[in-house]
Amino acid sequence: MSIMTEAEAKTILDKVIKLSKADECTVQLVGSVEGNIRFALNNVSTSGVVSDTELSVQVAFGRRTGTATINEFSDAALARVVKRAEDLAKLAPESPEFVPAVEPQTYRPSSTFSAATAAMTPEQRAEIARASIAPCRAQKLIAAGYLSDEHSFVAFANSKGAAGYQRATEMDYTCTVRTEDGRGSGWVSRNLQDSSGFNASSDIQIAMRKASASAEAQALEPGKYTVILEPAAAAGLISFMFNYFDARQADEGRSFLSKKGGGNKVGEQIFDPRVTFMADPWDAELPVLPWDAQGQARERMPLVENGRVTNLLYSRYWAQKQGKKAVGRPGNIIMSGGTKSTADLVRETERGILVTRTWYIRMVDPQTVLLTGLTRDGTFYIENGQLKYPLKNFRFNESPVIMLNNIDDLGRPVRVSEGGQMKLMIPAMKLRDFTFTSLSDAV
Secondary structure, eight states: OOSOOHHHHHHHHHHHHHHOOSSEEEEEEEEEEEEEEEEETTEEEEEEEEEEEEEEEEEEETTEEEEEEESOOSHHHHHHHHHHHHHHHHHSOOOTTOOOOOOOOOOOOOOOOOHHHHTOOHHHHHHHHHHHHHHHHHTTEEEEEEEEEEEEEEEEEETTSOEEEEEEEEEEEEEEEEETTSOOEEEEEEEESOGGGOOHHHHHHHHHHHHHHTTTOBOOOOSEEEEEEOHHHHHHHHHHHGGGOBHHHHHTTOSTTBOTTSSBOTTSBOSOTTOOEEEOTTOSSSOOOSBOTTSOBOOOEEEEETTEEOOOBBOHHHHHHHTOOOBOOOSEEEEOOOSOOHHHHHHTOSEEEEEEEEEEEEEEETTTTEEEEEEEEEEEEEETTEEEEEBOEEEEEEOHHHHTTSEEEEOOOEEEOOSSSOEEEEOOEEEEEEEEEEEEOOO
């Protein structure tokens, strides 16, 4: 029962809403079937399929709310979960930031479903693992990776008449390749909606080349360098920055977008003029659900245009308080770029550092979005347009705000996975004066 049809989901949602005696009731059904395979030391270690369906009920009596969940759908179970939510609401204190459920809205469907991904079989997953392992074994390299594919649906309805239903698919693949002595490491990752566009035999070569080439890493003095961040490396920093595109944080002085004396920096030039970020549920490469977690219809919306901040995100409560239009959290962020590949950017660089991946990123200062983290899985010195030699990994201290003011060039945007709710499309970036603070012995 994990993937319900729209009619099946509607039957359950309607039953729950009729059962509720609260002032308002919002119900959501989420179901998924996730297949996976894991391999390490050039051998498959686990594989399986996990399916689940969950019903969430939120009710309100005045400004008091209660929420309960269940994964059983008999009439008796539905009555129990409604009663539980209502009992909790009656016990809850009044919320000073309560907003009523959304009114009926029009949701323009987005192309989040792929039949190929939904139909993936254990045999196909095993073939991807084989295509990853066999070339590594032949070259005395060691592969460890994980593949997951998911077919899901979301359906919701509330007592005011708002309702939506949509299916979605997604595939995530990541593989780390090490040399036998553990001194060289390479990495590759792919995030796709449509698995038919994935070729493990081709992608594994990227990680293999980097693993072999990074074995004799040399130390380079920390400092400020021209860097080329591959899309996955850049995404690790950019995703942090968008946690602070909330209007309330900015208005209350808790964000890099706060203005001295109050207010926010909407309309101000914050980044290099080449920087444009867009949220677009209907983007062909990165479609997402056309509504947010509150059931509010999403829109195609620029967040930054030509370096100027054009929109911040307004919760329904904060929009009401400030007299603004509510702008919910987008499902994706798409950054504009150019047409060059990472290899093109390398060829055009006289001296610099190529960073494959960033990890263990932590916040240092929210007011400037100063982050610290480490490079890993392939860091190389560039000289006269070539990867000259591998480097020991670095710790960096850098702010994406400063980073996006030090752009030399941007590559072609690609879809990357950050493992969270926000989906990203980010280009490779060639940047000036990226700050490396110390060396790391990690591979």
